[in-house]
Amino acid sequence: MQRMASPVSLLIRSYSSFGLSGVGLGLLLCCLSLFHSTDAISAEAGRLVEKDGRYVFVESMDPAMKLLLERAVKQGTITQEEYDGVVRASQERAYLLQPSFRAWYDRGFNLSMNDNAFFLKIRARFATRYTQRYRNDAYRESGDSKNFPELLGVFGDYRANRSIDQSSTFNLRIARLYFMGHLFSPDFRYYIQLAGETAENAQSPGALSVLDMNVTSTHLPWMNVQVGQYKVYFNRSQINSTASMQFASRALVMDAFTASGINRRDVGLTIMNDEEVYPINYYLGVFNGVGPLVNRFAQFNSEEATVGCPGGATGGNPFPSPAGCPTNTRNLNANLRTNVNELMYVARLQANLMGRPGYGEGDLAYSESPQMAVGGGYAYNPSIDTSSNNAFVGIDLANLHVRRSLAALGNGRMLGQGVVDFSTWTLDYVFKYRGFSLQGEYWYRNVTRHNKGLPCMQTAVVGGPCTVFSPQEFGNSTGWTVQSGYYLIPRKVEVAARYAWWDPDTRSGGDLIKQVDVSLNWFLSGTYDHQIMLTYSNIAMGQDGFAIGRSAPLPAVGATFPSGTVPLDSRAGTLIENAVRIQYQIFF
Incomplete structure (x- = not known):
């Protein structure tokens, strides 16, 4: 079989046809020698490349050489067949020499395999905030022991949240790392988010934690499946990211009315259809119901070793103990929250009436056509132990996580109510058009106590x-x-x-919480990725109403007051806070 001429030999023939001899041909060889030795030219220039488990010899060729070869075809120096062979060889060479992956930067560092079987995007976001806060005298004199109480020590004893009249603080409000992409195919996605920030009122350093870690299958547009840890699809403010908000912080009421009442995130499974394909979207999910990085064993009701007798001290749990049960015994024999009917179930339905407004709060895209959507959701989170022992607050030690989580979101009035079931409904609306945005949300939570009747506070x-x-x-x-x-x-x-507007207990008066916020936002790059926020907030928090373990009458047995003898809810009037927050955010 006749061997095809190499590109170098063809090029030499081409130059010879142009009358280049001697010096001209010598200059050509000198130029080529910058890339290949003379021996390599005579033995066909190229190199061995490992590809697909075998070594292949790849010849060298550059665009200038290709141009000269095309001219040589026109001059008749080489044949079309020879030229076509060189082009095919060049294409194969390009494939063999290319790396098996691609890396680039586009709103994050991107890495993709050539066959698209793997894609990784790495992003980072941080927001640093300065807060100037002013509070009235009521915050120092009485403080808040009902909505946002502090729970101290291993027993979680109550302390009122008091503070001085003003404070000036810097804090790293957001510190996130994101890893996202797909595995095997674009229809199998993964998402990981790590956080290391500190809350504005935190009294301890922040620590790196896993916020999100989940995978999603989008193989069926009408039934996507997501599993792992992520934000529960319940209402707009729960789904929305802090990266695309109109204010430096969410309103207090938005935190209180999450699906679980404990956290925005949870561990579970959701099925849903593709938001980009269908105008009406559904979400059906089942979760542990106790927040992220926690399994269901963190939630239980204490029991005595004696069958039928509740666990606890100073009379038992609930208070008082049934007749014939041992007293002053604490143990961790537990009725774990493991039944399938004690999982949290969540459903959401959204209709995109006009366009796709998404979950970002403002109309940063400056929509040229109206964007409007309405949605609603329902969440059922049963068997939440809010501390079912009124005589000794800290009896269910492992439930301290749940109680602290409730208090951190402003649901502190529910503490001490025993085991409760949450049924929460929500409705939301959003409209966007040419830079204007309007959105609203409504929530209602029904709290069902397992122990019926008025809670017992004292016995002789x-x-x-x-x-x-x-x-x-x-x-x-x-x-x-x-x-x-x-x-x-x-x-x-x-x-x-x-x-x-928020009413934390519909059977109490004088407990309303009202909040007003105004914000001026500057987007330096025309996206949420680089922005400065100036937000003013005014919060008025009513302090009336009854809270177990903090309001009189306090739990007691005879003359014994395990939780203290002085109520924490001395009322110095409505708690008022005025705050200015300046926040800088960068997302890259």
């Missing part, structure tokens, strides 16, 4: 009949918020305002 003797009851039962909770914004300069400068 251990195991005796109740002598003092709580003055009232805990009711339900409800709230709503509405916010609007407008871009004074499209994609650059936005003003926004928000009003939030």
